[in-house]
Amino acid sequence: MEIGTLQWYPGHMVKARKMVLENLKLVDVAVELLDARIPMSSRNPEIDLILANKLRAIVLNKSDLADKSQTEKWRRFFSTEQGYPCIVLESQLGKGVNNLIAAVQELAKDILEKLAAKGRKPRPVRLMMVGIPNVGKSSLINRLAGKGSTRTGDRPGVTKGKQWIRVGKGLEMLDTPGILWPKFEDPEVGFKLAVTGAIKDEIINIEQVTLKLIHILSMKFPEALKNRYKLEVLEEDPSETLKKIGVKRGCLISGGNVDTLKTAVIVLNEFRAGKIGRFTLDELS
Ligand SMILES: Nc1nc2c(ncn2[C@@H]2O[C@H](COP(=O)(O)OP(=O)(O)OP(=O)(O)O)[C@@H](O)[C@H]2O)c(=O)[nH]1
Ligand SMILES: [Mg+2]
Structure with a gap:
């Protein structure tokens, strides 16, 4: 099916990729957001390269719009077969957010223990959100930033101009998410991205x-x-x-x-x- 003339600008993609990679260096854990309605099609195919050497949690967001039993099957697939903690979420309402916080803290436990063993001062776990456009990254950041969080401001020595948001105790999040462009050759995937709103309506x-x-x-x-x-x-x-x-x-x-x-x-x-x-x-x- 012809969904429209899709134009991805290689220059733009390279730039976005570079930014994601740079920000990833600053964090312990990446939270990969997927759209629960299209858990496969909303995955950037290059994600495994981009997130190599990074601890990862997977979020199935917009679960309020997806079929419940399918979401449970996908959760099991990602956690059992792929070995990632997978959290079902409605980031708009904040449902499931505490499970995500717990999963991130659990993932980063080893890193913090190693730091402690070296006699370093304890520090918060750092995370960032990554995902394709419109998947709910900003909504989730706002949810996490809501209660009990403070913007920690610029942190010289880490990277100039980056904003960190303290999330409760022991967790810190980068306020700018990594936007991964959707990429596909399969027109079926293109259709699914278009119908769920991941591709701008102007170009479909x-x-x-x-x-x-x-x-x-x-x-x-x-x-x-x-x-x-x-x-x-x-x-x-x-x-x-x-x-x-x-x-x-x-x-x-x-x-x-x-x-x-x-x-x-x-x-x-x-x-x-x-x-x-x-x-x-x-x-x-
Ligand atoms: N139904 C539903 N809508 C959601 C959920 N999370 C986010 N949305 C909606 O999805 C749209 C996109 O959310 P954003 O948080 O702006 O998504 P984003 O990933 O930051 O998008 P970009 O900044 O364009 O990359 C908004 O209209 C949100 O209200 C959810 O869990 N359920
Ligand atoms: Mg956003």
Whole structure:
């Protein structure tokens, strides 16, 4: 499927990568945020290289929008098969945040014990968030920065201009997250990134993405789609279903035709807001 002309600027990516790598040097633990609706597609394929030699926790964020049993399967996959502590989170509401703090502290225990053995002064565990655009990095930072945290300000001697935020006792977080560009050759992955909002709407073909979404929902979750838009039956052709939805929602243009773009925007936004239901698009069996 053609989701639009995707342009990734190599220069921009190189710069972003360099910044992530530089910041990573300053921390003990990286928290890799994934979108629970697309745990595989929201993973930067180069992540293992970028995070090599770094302790890592994985967060399945936006779990409120994903299928519960799928999220549990993914959590087990990452923790059991890949060996990373994996925390299910809703960073908007802050649900699961304490589990994340505990996991980070547990991960860094050895580092701190080694420092202590060398007679060094105890210091907080340092962490940073990494993830693709829109996955919830800033929301999570704000959540962690909320209660009981203080901005520690510039710390000369570490790196000029970096802001550290103290999170409760014994934890410190870099206030700038590492943005990992999504990267894909597989158009299916491109679709999943577009439909969940990881790729800017300006560069995707909204109508095409929505038609594909309607197609998938019609095949896999027909009742959810019917219920949301009060449709008695679903058409075989997703563009016919889109038109029916447009009529229901009064998205008409002169001549009585359906404004399909306006309708597509509504469906896409309602999907992203979880109004059609909770779906995981990268499924584990
Ligand atoms: N439903 C839901 N929405 C969330 C959650 N976490 C974040 N969001 C929403 O997702 C959108 C993006 O969140 P941000 O925290 O700005 O994401 P980000 O990773 O910092 O994005 P960039 O700065 O663009 O890389 C916002 O509209 C948030 O309100 C969550 O757990 N559940
Ligand atoms: Mg952000």
